Protein backbone atom coordinates (compact mmCIF):
# COMPACT_ATOMS: atom_id res chain seq x y z
CA UNK A 239 0.00 0.00 0.00
CA UNK A 240 1.28 3.48 -0.83
CA UNK A 241 1.87 5.99 1.98
CA UNK A 242 -0.93 8.37 2.98
CA UNK A 243 -0.83 11.79 1.33
CA UNK A 244 -0.68 14.80 3.61
CA UNK A 245 -2.99 17.80 3.47
CA UNK A 246 -0.71 19.91 1.28
CA UNK A 247 -0.30 17.08 -1.23
CA UNK A 248 -4.02 16.38 -1.38
CA UNK A 249 -4.88 20.00 -2.06
CA UNK A 250 -2.10 20.42 -4.64
CA UNK A 251 -3.34 17.29 -6.38
CA UNK A 252 -6.98 18.45 -6.59
CA UNK A 253 -6.04 21.97 -7.65
CA UNK A 254 -3.88 20.66 -10.51
CA UNK A 255 -6.72 18.40 -11.63
CA UNK A 256 -9.15 21.34 -11.61
CA UNK A 257 -6.88 23.87 -13.36
CA UNK A 258 -5.79 21.26 -15.91
CA UNK A 259 -9.32 20.27 -16.93
CA UNK A 260 -10.91 16.89 -17.57
CA UNK A 261 -7.86 15.41 -19.28
CA UNK A 262 -5.97 15.68 -15.95
CA UNK A 263 -6.99 12.42 -14.30
CA UNK A 264 -3.84 11.04 -12.68
CA UNK A 265 -3.77 9.33 -9.26
CA UNK A 266 -7.53 9.24 -8.79
CA UNK A 267 -7.67 6.00 -6.79
CA UNK A 268 -4.88 7.18 -4.48
CA UNK A 269 -6.65 10.45 -3.66
CA UNK A 270 -10.37 9.79 -3.85
CA UNK A 271 -12.62 7.39 -1.99
CA UNK A 272 -15.28 5.60 -4.03
CA UNK A 273 -18.51 6.85 -2.48
CA UNK A 274 -22.02 7.17 -3.85
CA UNK A 275 -23.39 6.22 -7.24
CA UNK A 276 -20.98 8.18 -9.50
CA UNK A 277 -17.61 6.87 -10.65
CA UNK A 278 -14.76 8.91 -9.18
CA UNK A 279 -13.69 10.38 -12.53
CA UNK A 280 -17.22 11.72 -12.97
CA UNK A 281 -17.19 13.09 -9.42
CA UNK A 282 -13.96 14.93 -10.22
CA UNK A 283 -15.38 16.16 -13.55
CA UNK A 284 -18.11 18.05 -11.65
CA UNK A 285 -15.40 20.22 -10.09
CA UNK A 286 -13.35 20.46 -13.29
CA UNK A 287 -16.29 21.53 -15.48
CA UNK A 288 -17.90 23.69 -12.79
CA UNK A 289 -14.70 25.69 -12.33
CA UNK A 290 -14.60 26.80 -15.98
CA UNK A 291 -18.33 27.29 -16.36
CA UNK A 292 -18.61 29.40 -13.19
CA UNK A 293 -15.84 31.80 -14.21
CA UNK A 294 -17.09 32.05 -17.80
CA UNK A 295 -20.54 33.00 -16.45
CA UNK A 296 -18.94 35.73 -14.32
CA UNK A 297 -16.95 37.09 -17.28
CA UNK A 298 -20.14 37.08 -19.39
CA UNK A 299 -21.83 39.17 -16.71
CA UNK A 300 -19.04 41.77 -16.89
CA UNK A 301 -18.66 41.85 -20.69
CA UNK A 302 -22.16 41.44 -22.20
CA UNK A 303 -21.56 43.64 -25.26
CA UNK A 304 -18.34 41.81 -26.04
CA UNK A 305 -20.19 38.47 -25.84
CA UNK A 306 -22.72 39.87 -28.28
CA UNK A 307 -20.00 41.08 -30.64
CA UNK A 308 -17.83 37.94 -30.57
CA UNK A 309 -20.56 35.33 -30.08
CA UNK A 310 -20.62 32.96 -27.09
CA UNK A 311 -18.24 30.35 -28.50
CA UNK A 312 -15.41 32.69 -29.42
CA UNK A 313 -15.87 34.58 -26.14
CA UNK A 314 -15.54 31.30 -24.20
CA UNK A 315 -12.32 30.45 -26.02
CA UNK A 316 -10.82 33.83 -25.15
CA UNK A 317 -11.91 33.53 -21.50
CA UNK A 318 -10.45 30.04 -21.14
CA UNK A 319 -7.18 31.25 -22.70
CA UNK A 320 -7.16 34.34 -20.49
CA UNK A 321 -7.80 32.39 -17.27
CA UNK A 322 -5.15 29.81 -18.10
CA UNK A 323 -2.48 32.53 -18.19
CA UNK A 324 -4.13 34.78 -15.58
CA UNK A 325 -5.78 32.49 -13.01
CA UNK A 326 -7.81 34.40 -10.43
CA UNK A 327 -5.61 35.42 -7.51
CA UNK A 328 -8.06 37.65 -5.74
CA UNK A 329 -10.89 36.95 -3.32
CA UNK A 330 -13.24 39.15 -5.32
CA UNK A 331 -14.83 38.11 -8.60
CA UNK A 332 -14.75 41.76 -9.61
CA UNK A 333 -11.01 41.42 -10.18
CA UNK A 334 -11.53 38.59 -12.66
CA UNK A 335 -11.96 40.90 -15.68
CA UNK A 336 -8.88 42.99 -14.84
CA UNK A 337 -6.38 42.62 -17.69
CA UNK A 338 -8.81 40.96 -20.11
CA UNK A 339 -8.60 43.84 -22.61
CA UNK A 340 -4.79 43.68 -22.48
CA UNK A 341 -4.96 39.91 -23.02
CA UNK A 342 -7.16 40.41 -26.09
CA UNK A 343 -4.67 42.99 -27.39
CA UNK A 344 -1.77 40.60 -26.84
CA UNK A 345 -3.48 37.81 -28.79
CA UNK A 346 -4.54 40.08 -31.69
CA UNK A 347 -3.07 38.91 -35.04
CA UNK A 348 -0.71 41.29 -36.88
CA UNK A 349 -2.57 43.38 -39.51
CA UNK A 350 -0.44 41.90 -42.32
CA UNK A 351 -1.66 38.38 -41.39
CA UNK A 352 -5.29 39.17 -42.28
CA UNK A 353 -7.22 40.89 -45.11
CA UNK A 354 -7.33 44.72 -44.94
CA UNK A 355 -11.05 44.96 -44.10
CA UNK A 356 -10.52 42.57 -41.17
CA UNK A 357 -7.27 44.26 -40.09
CA UNK A 358 -9.08 47.56 -39.58
CA UNK A 359 -11.45 45.98 -37.07
CA UNK A 360 -9.03 43.80 -35.12
CA UNK A 361 -8.98 46.19 -32.19
CA UNK A 362 -12.76 46.23 -31.64
CA UNK A 363 -12.81 43.41 -29.01
CA UNK A 364 -10.03 44.86 -26.87
CA UNK A 365 -11.50 48.38 -26.99
CA UNK A 366 -14.98 47.09 -26.18
CA UNK A 367 -13.46 45.15 -23.27
CA UNK A 368 -11.76 48.34 -22.05
CA UNK A 369 -15.10 50.15 -22.04
CA UNK A 370 -16.97 47.37 -20.24
CA UNK A 371 -14.16 47.02 -17.69
CA UNK A 372 -14.30 50.79 -17.12
CA UNK A 373 -18.02 50.42 -16.34
CA UNK A 374 -17.31 47.66 -13.77
CA UNK A 375 -14.57 49.71 -12.11
CA UNK A 376 -16.66 52.89 -12.04
CA UNK A 377 -19.53 50.99 -10.42
CA UNK A 378 -17.47 50.07 -7.37
CA UNK A 379 -14.80 52.76 -7.01
CA UNK A 380 -14.78 55.73 -4.64
CA UNK A 381 -17.07 58.32 -6.19
CA UNK A 382 -18.16 61.87 -5.48
CA UNK A 383 -21.48 61.03 -3.80
CA UNK A 384 -20.27 62.11 -0.36
CA UNK A 385 -18.62 65.32 -1.51
CA UNK A 386 -20.08 68.78 -1.02
CA UNK A 387 -22.47 69.96 -3.68
CA UNK A 388 -20.85 72.12 -6.36
CA UNK A 389 -22.10 75.71 -6.23
CA UNK A 390 -21.18 78.89 -8.07
CA UNK A 391 -18.97 79.84 -5.08
CA UNK A 392 -16.82 76.82 -5.81
CA UNK A 393 -15.64 78.55 -8.99
CA UNK A 394 -14.96 82.00 -7.67
CA UNK A 395 -11.46 80.84 -6.78
CA UNK A 396 -10.13 78.64 -9.59
CA UNK A 397 -9.92 75.26 -7.86
CA UNK A 398 -7.42 72.45 -8.31
CA UNK A 399 -8.94 69.77 -10.50
CA UNK A 400 -8.60 66.01 -10.29
CA UNK A 401 -10.38 62.89 -11.49
CA UNK A 402 -12.41 60.62 -9.22
CA UNK A 403 -11.60 56.89 -9.45
CA UNK A 404 -15.02 56.50 -11.05
CA UNK A 405 -14.07 58.56 -14.13
CA UNK A 406 -12.23 56.56 -16.78
CA UNK A 407 -11.48 57.77 -20.29
CA UNK A 408 -11.40 55.23 -23.09
CA UNK A 409 -10.06 56.33 -26.51
CA UNK A 410 -11.37 54.11 -29.27
CA UNK A 411 -11.04 53.79 -33.04
CA UNK A 412 -14.62 52.56 -33.50
CA UNK A 413 -18.20 53.71 -32.99
CA UNK A 414 -18.35 51.90 -29.65
CA UNK A 415 -20.58 54.45 -27.93
CA UNK A 416 -23.49 53.65 -30.22
CA UNK A 417 -22.65 49.96 -30.19
CA UNK A 418 -22.73 49.79 -26.38
CA UNK A 419 -25.94 51.83 -26.21
CA UNK A 420 -27.68 49.64 -28.76
CA UNK A 421 -26.33 46.36 -27.36
CA UNK A 422 -27.42 47.36 -23.82
CA UNK A 423 -30.95 48.00 -24.97
CA UNK A 424 -30.95 44.89 -27.19
CA UNK A 425 -29.78 42.66 -24.30
CA UNK A 426 -32.29 44.20 -21.89
CA UNK A 427 -35.14 43.47 -24.34
CA UNK A 428 -33.84 39.96 -25.04
CA UNK A 429 -33.66 39.22 -21.28
CA UNK A 430 -37.33 40.21 -21.00
CA UNK A 431 -38.20 37.92 -23.91
CA UNK A 432 -39.13 40.85 -26.17
CA UNK A 433 -38.42 41.05 -29.92
CA UNK A 434 -35.20 42.92 -30.63
CA UNK A 435 -32.73 43.38 -33.46
CA UNK A 436 -29.05 42.94 -32.66
CA UNK A 437 -26.95 46.05 -33.39
CA UNK A 438 -24.72 46.29 -36.46
CA UNK A 439 -21.00 45.85 -35.70
CA UNK A 440 -19.16 49.09 -34.87
CA UNK A 441 -17.69 51.07 -37.75
CA UNK A 442 -14.31 52.84 -37.96
CA UNK A 443 -14.60 56.15 -36.12
CA UNK A 444 -12.35 57.84 -33.55
CA UNK A 445 -14.18 58.39 -30.28
CA UNK A 446 -13.24 59.55 -26.81
CA UNK A 447 -15.65 58.01 -24.31
CA UNK A 448 -15.76 59.09 -20.69
CA UNK A 449 -17.15 56.47 -18.30
CA UNK A 450 -18.15 58.13 -15.03
CA UNK A 451 -20.51 57.74 -12.08
CA UNK A 452 -23.03 60.26 -10.81
CA UNK A 453 -25.33 59.53 -7.86
CA UNK A 454 -24.29 55.86 -8.00
CA UNK A 455 -25.27 55.57 -11.67
CA UNK A 456 -22.62 54.74 -14.27
CA UNK A 457 -22.83 56.77 -17.48
CA UNK A 458 -21.06 56.82 -20.84
CA UNK A 459 -20.46 60.09 -22.65
CA UNK A 460 -18.63 60.98 -25.84
CA UNK A 461 -16.30 63.90 -25.27
CA UNK A 462 -14.40 66.10 -27.70
CA UNK A 463 -10.68 65.73 -28.37
CA UNK A 464 -9.75 68.78 -26.22
CA UNK A 465 -11.83 67.39 -23.32
CA UNK A 466 -10.05 64.05 -23.60
CA UNK A 467 -6.72 65.92 -23.50
CA UNK A 468 -7.81 67.68 -20.30
CA UNK A 469 -9.03 64.41 -18.73
CA UNK A 470 -5.83 62.63 -19.70
CA UNK A 471 -3.76 65.42 -18.16
CA UNK A 472 -5.79 65.13 -14.94
CA UNK A 473 -5.36 61.37 -14.81
CA UNK A 474 -1.59 61.48 -15.31
CA UNK A 475 -0.63 64.42 -13.05
CA UNK A 476 -1.12 65.57 -9.50
CA UNK A 477 -3.78 68.32 -9.37
CA UNK A 478 -1.23 71.06 -8.81
CA UNK A 479 1.16 69.78 -11.49
CA UNK A 480 -1.03 69.95 -14.60
CA UNK A 481 0.90 71.68 -17.34
CA UNK A 482 -1.97 73.72 -18.82
CA UNK A 483 -0.01 75.34 -21.69
CA UNK A 484 1.03 71.83 -22.79
CA UNK A 485 -2.61 70.68 -22.62
CA UNK A 486 -3.66 73.63 -24.82
CA UNK A 487 -0.93 72.76 -27.31
CA UNK A 488 -1.94 69.10 -27.44
CA UNK A 489 -5.56 70.14 -27.95
CA UNK A 490 -4.48 72.53 -30.73
CA UNK A 491 -6.05 75.46 -28.90
CA UNK A 492 -4.65 78.77 -27.76
CA UNK A 493 -4.47 79.14 -23.99
CA UNK A 494 -7.34 81.64 -24.01
CA UNK A 495 -9.46 79.31 -26.15
CA UNK A 496 -8.81 76.48 -23.66
CA UNK A 497 -9.67 78.76 -20.74
CA UNK A 498 -12.98 79.84 -22.24
CA UNK A 499 -13.90 76.25 -23.13
CA UNK A 500 -13.02 75.14 -19.59
CA UNK A 501 -15.16 77.93 -18.12
CA UNK A 502 -18.18 76.62 -19.97
CA UNK A 503 -17.51 72.92 -19.44
CA UNK A 504 -16.15 72.57 -15.90
CA UNK A 505 -19.28 73.60 -13.95
CA UNK A 506 -21.29 70.92 -15.81
CA UNK A 507 -18.51 68.33 -15.52
CA UNK A 508 -18.12 68.96 -11.78
CA UNK A 509 -21.87 68.90 -11.16
CA UNK A 510 -22.07 65.53 -12.96
CA UNK A 511 -19.19 64.13 -10.82
CA UNK A 512 -16.97 63.68 -13.88
CA UNK A 513 -14.21 65.69 -12.22
CA UNK A 514 -13.41 66.73 -8.65
CA UNK A 515 -12.87 70.29 -7.48
CA UNK A 516 -10.35 70.24 -4.65
CA UNK A 517 -11.54 73.12 -2.57
CA UNK A 518 -9.76 73.77 0.73
CA UNK A 519 -12.23 73.43 3.61
CA UNK A 520 -12.67 76.74 5.45
CA UNK B 521 -6.48 29.36 22.93
CA UNK B 522 -4.13 32.17 21.93
CA UNK B 523 -3.39 32.59 18.28
CA UNK B 524 -0.98 34.52 16.12
CA UNK B 525 -2.57 37.78 15.12
CA UNK B 526 0.72 39.60 14.72
CA UNK B 527 -0.14 40.99 11.31
CA UNK B 528 -2.77 43.11 13.04
CA UNK B 529 -0.09 45.10 14.81
CA UNK B 530 1.13 46.58 11.56
CA UNK B 531 -2.16 48.31 10.93
CA UNK B 532 -3.80 51.27 12.53
CA UNK B 533 -7.08 49.36 12.92
CA UNK B 534 -7.63 48.00 16.39
CA UNK B 535 -8.96 44.44 16.68
CA UNK B 536 -12.69 44.37 17.18
CA UNK B 537 -14.05 42.99 20.40
CA UNK B 538 -17.68 42.03 20.27
CA UNK B 539 -19.23 42.37 23.73
CA UNK B 540 -21.66 39.63 22.73
CA UNK B 541 -18.85 37.18 21.87
CA UNK B 542 -20.03 34.54 24.31
CA UNK B 543 -23.74 35.33 24.51
CA UNK B 544 -26.29 32.94 23.01
CA UNK B 545 -27.62 34.05 19.61
CA UNK B 546 -31.13 35.41 19.19
CA UNK B 547 -33.11 33.87 16.33
CA UNK B 548 -33.21 36.35 13.44
CA UNK B 549 -36.38 34.86 11.94
CA UNK B 550 -36.74 34.29 8.20
CA UNK B 551 -34.50 35.91 5.63
CA UNK B 552 -33.23 35.75 2.07
CA UNK B 553 -29.90 36.18 0.33
CA UNK B 554 -29.49 39.78 -0.87
CA UNK B 555 -29.13 39.86 -4.67
CA UNK B 556 -28.56 42.96 -6.79
CA UNK B 557 -31.47 42.16 -9.13
CA UNK B 558 -33.85 42.84 -6.20
CA UNK B 559 -32.42 46.26 -5.34
CA UNK B 560 -34.99 48.25 -7.39
CA UNK B 561 -37.90 46.37 -5.75
CA UNK B 562 -36.42 46.72 -2.26
CA UNK B 563 -35.87 50.45 -2.80
CA UNK B 564 -39.66 50.67 -3.07
CA UNK B 565 -40.32 48.22 -0.21
CA UNK B 566 -37.58 49.10 2.21
CA UNK B 567 -39.21 48.33 5.54
CA UNK B 568 -39.64 44.78 6.90
CA UNK B 569 -43.45 45.13 6.87
CA UNK B 570 -43.31 45.83 3.12
CA UNK B 571 -40.57 43.43 2.08
CA UNK B 572 -41.91 40.52 4.14
CA UNK B 573 -38.50 39.34 5.37
CA UNK B 574 -36.86 39.65 8.80
CA UNK B 575 -33.21 39.77 7.74
CA UNK B 576 -30.77 39.55 4.85
CA UNK B 577 -27.59 37.68 4.14
CA UNK B 578 -25.04 39.49 1.95
CA UNK B 579 -22.16 37.81 0.14
CA UNK B 580 -19.13 39.21 1.95
CA UNK B 581 -16.73 39.47 -0.99
CA UNK B 582 -19.13 41.62 -3.00
CA UNK B 583 -18.98 44.34 -0.37
CA UNK B 584 -15.30 44.27 0.58
CA UNK B 585 -13.50 47.29 -0.91
CA UNK B 586 -16.80 48.40 -2.47
CA UNK B 587 -17.53 52.13 -2.60
CA UNK B 588 -20.49 52.19 -4.93
CA UNK B 589 -24.25 51.85 -4.89
CA UNK B 590 -24.41 48.24 -3.60
CA UNK B 591 -22.55 49.18 -0.43
CA UNK B 592 -24.67 52.33 -0.02
CA UNK B 593 -27.83 50.23 -0.32
CA UNK B 594 -26.55 47.52 2.05
CA UNK B 595 -26.03 50.16 4.74
CA UNK B 596 -29.48 51.58 4.04
CA UNK B 597 -30.96 48.11 4.63
CA UNK B 598 -28.87 47.75 7.77
CA UNK B 599 -30.83 50.64 9.30
CA UNK B 600 -33.90 48.39 9.25
CA UNK B 601 -32.67 44.78 9.30
CA UNK B 602 -30.06 42.49 10.86
CA UNK B 603 -27.54 41.53 8.18
CA UNK B 604 -25.40 38.40 8.07
CA UNK B 605 -22.15 38.48 6.10
CA UNK B 606 -21.69 35.20 4.25
CA UNK B 607 -18.28 34.58 2.67
CA UNK B 608 -17.14 32.34 -0.15
CA UNK B 609 -13.40 33.10 -0.22
CA UNK B 610 -12.02 32.89 3.34
CA UNK B 611 -10.66 29.47 2.35
CA UNK B 612 -10.48 28.34 5.97
CA UNK B 613 -9.34 24.84 5.01
CA UNK B 614 -6.55 25.81 2.60
CA UNK B 615 -2.88 25.07 3.22
CA UNK B 616 -1.92 28.50 1.84
CA UNK B 617 -1.48 31.11 4.62
CA UNK B 618 -4.63 32.99 5.64
CA UNK B 619 -5.17 35.97 3.34
CA UNK B 620 -4.39 38.91 5.63
CA UNK B 621 -5.64 41.52 3.15
CA UNK B 622 -8.97 39.70 3.07
CA UNK B 623 -9.20 39.50 6.86
CA UNK B 624 -8.33 43.18 7.31
CA UNK B 625 -10.95 44.15 4.82
CA UNK B 626 -13.52 41.86 6.44
CA UNK B 627 -12.73 43.26 9.88
CA UNK B 628 -13.18 46.77 8.58
CA UNK B 629 -16.55 45.88 7.05
CA UNK B 630 -17.65 44.16 10.29
CA UNK B 631 -16.73 47.29 12.25
CA UNK B 632 -18.72 49.50 9.88
CA UNK B 633 -21.75 47.25 9.34
CA UNK B 634 -22.05 45.43 12.68
CA UNK B 635 -23.42 42.24 11.11
CA UNK B 636 -25.47 39.82 13.20
CA UNK B 637 -23.46 36.82 11.93
CA UNK B 638 -20.24 36.32 9.98
CA UNK B 639 -20.10 33.02 8.17
CA UNK B 640 -18.11 31.12 5.55
CA UNK B 641 -17.83 27.50 4.45
CA UNK B 642 -15.94 24.47 5.70
CA UNK B 643 -13.94 24.35 2.49
CA UNK B 644 -10.88 25.65 0.70
CA UNK B 645 -10.97 27.63 -2.53
CA UNK B 646 -7.44 27.20 -3.88
CA UNK B 647 -3.71 26.90 -3.23
CA UNK B 648 -0.53 28.61 -4.52
CA UNK B 649 -2.39 31.91 -4.41
CA UNK B 650 -4.93 30.84 -7.04
CA UNK B 651 -8.64 31.17 -6.24
CA UNK B 652 -10.86 28.61 -7.98
CA UNK B 653 -13.95 30.45 -6.65
CA UNK B 654 -15.35 27.00 -5.84
CA UNK B 655 -16.08 25.52 -2.41
CA UNK B 656 -13.70 22.56 -2.47
CA UNK B 657 -14.09 19.68 -0.02
CA UNK B 658 -11.76 19.51 2.96
CA UNK B 659 -9.89 16.23 3.60
CA UNK B 660 -11.48 15.10 6.87
CA UNK B 661 -8.34 13.91 8.67
CA UNK B 662 -6.71 14.53 12.06
CA UNK B 663 -4.12 16.72 10.34
CA UNK B 664 -6.82 18.73 8.64
CA UNK B 665 -8.84 19.15 11.85
CA UNK B 666 -5.80 20.56 13.65
CA UNK B 667 -5.03 22.85 10.70
CA UNK B 668 -8.59 24.17 10.32
CA UNK B 669 -9.00 24.61 14.11
CA UNK B 670 -5.87 26.77 14.30
CA UNK B 671 -7.10 28.93 11.46
CA UNK B 672 -10.62 29.30 12.88
CA UNK B 673 -9.05 30.47 16.15
CA UNK B 674 -6.91 33.01 14.30
CA UNK B 675 -9.90 34.35 12.40
CA UNK B 676 -12.02 34.57 15.56
CA UNK B 677 -9.23 36.46 17.32
CA UNK B 678 -8.87 38.86 14.41
CA UNK B 679 -12.57 39.53 14.09
CA UNK B 680 -13.23 39.49 17.83
CA UNK B 681 -16.27 37.33 17.24
CA UNK B 682 -17.31 33.77 16.62
CA UNK B 683 -17.02 32.49 13.09
CA UNK B 684 -20.00 30.58 11.73
CA UNK B 685 -19.13 27.71 9.38
CA UNK B 686 -21.41 26.11 6.81
CA UNK B 687 -21.34 22.52 5.53
CA UNK B 688 -20.76 22.69 1.73
CA UNK B 689 -22.31 20.48 -0.94
CA UNK B 690 -19.79 17.83 -1.91
CA UNK B 691 -19.39 15.76 -5.05
CA UNK B 692 -16.29 13.78 -4.07
CA UNK B 693 -14.62 12.50 -0.95
CA UNK B 694 -10.86 12.30 -0.31
CA UNK B 695 -9.33 8.91 0.41
CA UNK B 696 -8.01 8.34 3.91
CA UNK B 697 -10.56 10.43 5.81
CA UNK B 698 -10.60 9.88 9.60
CA UNK B 699 -13.98 11.56 10.16
CA UNK B 700 -17.43 11.80 8.69
CA UNK B 701 -18.28 15.44 7.96
CA UNK B 702 -20.65 15.72 10.94
CA UNK B 703 -17.97 14.30 13.28
CA UNK B 704 -15.45 16.75 11.86
CA UNK B 705 -17.84 19.67 12.51
CA UNK B 706 -18.43 18.38 16.04
CA UNK B 707 -14.70 18.29 16.73
CA UNK B 708 -14.18 21.70 15.16
CA UNK B 709 -16.84 23.22 17.40
CA UNK B 710 -15.27 21.76 20.53
CA UNK B 711 -11.74 22.86 19.52
CA UNK B 712 -12.66 26.43 18.58
CA UNK B 713 -16.11 27.33 19.94
CA UNK B 714 -17.15 28.28 16.40
CA UNK B 715 -20.80 28.12 15.44
CA UNK B 716 -22.57 26.31 12.62
CA UNK B 717 -24.70 27.25 9.68
CA UNK B 718 -26.39 24.05 8.60
CA UNK B 719 -27.47 23.99 4.98
CA UNK B 720 -30.08 21.24 4.87
CA UNK B 721 -30.07 21.24 1.07
CA UNK B 722 -26.31 20.68 1.12
CA UNK B 723 -26.76 17.75 3.52
CA UNK B 724 -29.31 16.25 1.15
CA UNK B 725 -27.16 16.86 -1.97
CA UNK B 726 -24.06 15.36 -0.31
CA UNK B 727 -26.03 12.42 1.12
CA UNK B 728 -27.16 11.39 -2.37
CA UNK B 729 -23.74 12.02 -3.94
CA UNK B 730 -21.78 10.31 -1.16
CA UNK B 731 -24.31 7.64 -0.26
CA UNK B 732 -24.94 8.37 3.44
CA UNK B 733 -28.15 8.67 5.43
CA UNK B 734 -28.99 12.36 6.04
CA UNK B 735 -30.61 11.43 9.38
CA UNK B 736 -27.23 10.10 10.56
CA UNK B 737 -25.78 13.52 9.68
CA UNK B 738 -28.44 15.32 11.75
CA UNK B 739 -27.95 12.86 14.64
CA UNK B 740 -24.23 13.62 14.71
CA UNK B 741 -24.48 17.44 14.81
CA UNK B 742 -23.75 19.53 17.94
CA UNK B 743 -27.24 21.07 17.95
CA UNK B 744 -26.50 23.81 20.50
CA UNK B 745 -23.94 25.33 18.14
CA UNK B 746 -26.32 25.72 15.21
CA UNK B 747 -27.16 29.40 14.79
CA UNK B 748 -28.49 29.42 11.25
CA UNK B 749 -29.83 27.18 8.49
CA UNK B 750 -29.89 27.51 4.74
CA UNK B 751 -32.56 26.30 2.36
CA UNK B 752 -32.10 26.15 -1.42
CA UNK B 753 -33.13 24.28 -4.55
CA UNK B 754 -30.98 21.74 -6.39
CA UNK B 755 -30.96 19.91 -9.72
CA UNK B 756 -31.37 16.16 -9.90
CA UNK B 757 -29.17 14.79 -12.68
CA UNK B 758 -30.36 11.19 -12.19
CA UNK B 759 -26.93 9.81 -11.20
CA UNK B 760 -26.12 12.65 -8.81
CA UNK B 761 -27.41 16.01 -7.56
CA UNK B 762 -25.97 19.46 -8.20
CA UNK B 763 -26.49 22.34 -5.79
CA UNK B 764 -27.71 24.81 -8.41
CA UNK B 765 -29.70 27.25 -6.20
CA UNK B 766 -32.04 27.85 -9.11
CA UNK B 767 -35.28 26.17 -8.04
CA UNK B 768 -37.79 25.92 -5.22
CA UNK B 769 -36.79 23.79 -2.24
CA UNK B 770 -37.21 20.04 -2.83
CA UNK B 771 -39.80 18.30 -0.62
CA UNK B 772 -37.15 15.98 0.84
CA UNK B 773 -35.14 19.03 1.86
CA UNK B 774 -38.22 20.53 3.52
CA UNK B 775 -38.61 17.28 5.47
CA UNK B 776 -34.96 17.44 6.54
CA UNK B 777 -35.43 21.06 7.62
CA UNK B 778 -38.39 20.06 9.79
CA UNK B 779 -36.32 17.23 11.30
CA UNK B 780 -33.46 19.60 12.08
CA UNK B 781 -35.70 22.19 13.78
CA UNK B 782 -37.43 19.37 15.73
CA UNK B 783 -34.08 18.12 16.96
CA UNK B 784 -32.96 21.64 17.95
CA UNK B 785 -36.21 22.17 19.85
CA UNK B 786 -36.11 25.91 19.09
CA UNK B 787 -36.43 28.26 16.15
CA UNK B 788 -33.23 28.74 14.19
CA UNK B 789 -32.48 31.75 11.93
CA UNK B 790 -33.54 30.49 8.53
CA UNK B 791 -32.43 31.75 5.14
CA UNK B 792 -33.44 30.94 1.57
CA UNK B 793 -30.65 31.07 -1.04
CA UNK B 794 -31.44 31.56 -4.74
CA UNK B 795 -28.60 32.35 -7.14
CA UNK B 796 -29.65 31.56 -10.72
CA UNK B 797 -33.01 32.03 -12.50
CA UNK B 798 -33.83 34.26 -9.55
CA UNK B 799 -37.57 34.94 -9.18
CA UNK B 800 -39.12 38.30 -8.35
CA UNK B 801 -38.88 39.23 -4.69
CA UNK B 802 -42.51 38.45 -3.72
CA UNK B 803 -42.16 34.95 -5.21
CA UNK B 804 -38.95 34.45 -3.24
CA UNK B 805 -40.72 35.51 -0.04
CA UNK B 806 -43.60 33.12 -0.78
CA UNK B 807 -41.10 30.24 -0.97
CA UNK B 808 -39.40 31.41 2.23
CA UNK B 809 -42.72 31.59 4.06
CA UNK B 810 -43.29 27.88 3.39
CA UNK B 811 -40.64 27.33 6.08
CA UNK B 812 -43.02 28.72 8.72
CA UNK B 813 -45.67 26.19 7.66
CA UNK B 814 -43.18 23.33 7.59
CA UNK B 815 -42.31 23.96 11.23
CA UNK B 816 -46.04 23.69 12.03
CA UNK B 817 -46.19 20.43 10.10
CA UNK B 818 -47.61 21.70 6.77
CA UNK B 819 -45.34 20.09 4.22
CA UNK B 820 -45.50 21.70 0.73
CA UNK B 821 -46.85 19.41 -1.98
CA UNK B 822 -43.97 18.98 -4.41
CA UNK B 823 -43.33 16.50 -7.15
CA UNK B 824 -39.81 15.12 -7.56
CA UNK B 825 -37.82 17.64 -9.57
CA UNK B 826 -36.51 15.06 -12.04
CA UNK B 827 -38.79 14.54 -15.01
CA UNK B 828 -37.86 11.54 -17.13
CA UNK B 829 -34.89 12.55 -19.25
CA UNK B 830 -34.65 16.01 -17.74
CA UNK B 831 -31.43 17.69 -16.60
CA UNK B 832 -29.22 14.84 -17.69
CA UNK B 833 -27.89 16.24 -20.96
CA UNK B 834 -26.33 19.56 -19.99
CA UNK B 835 -23.63 20.37 -17.45
CA UNK B 836 -25.25 21.86 -14.34
CA UNK B 837 -23.37 24.52 -12.41
CA UNK B 838 -22.91 24.22 -8.65
CA UNK B 839 -22.43 27.37 -6.57
CA UNK B 840 -23.41 29.80 -9.34
CA UNK B 841 -21.89 33.21 -8.63
CA UNK B 842 -22.47 35.38 -11.67
CA UNK B 843 -25.83 36.67 -10.40
CA UNK B 844 -23.98 38.20 -7.46
CA UNK B 845 -22.10 40.54 -9.76
CA UNK B 846 -23.68 43.94 -9.78
CA UNK B 847 -25.35 44.90 -13.01
CA UNK B 848 -26.78 48.39 -13.04
CA UNK B 849 -28.38 49.97 -16.08
CA UNK B 850 -25.92 52.44 -17.61
CA UNK B 851 -26.80 55.83 -19.04
CA UNK B 852 -25.63 56.96 -22.47
CA UNK B 853 -25.43 60.72 -22.65
CA UNK B 854 -24.60 62.98 -25.55
CA UNK B 855 -21.73 65.40 -25.22
CA UNK B 856 -22.19 68.45 -22.99
Ligand SMILES: [Fe+2]
Nearest residue numbers: 686719750793
Ligand atom coordinates in the same frame (compact mmCIF):
# COMPACT_ATOMS: atom_id res chain seq x y z
FE1 LIG C 1 -25.75 27.44 1.72
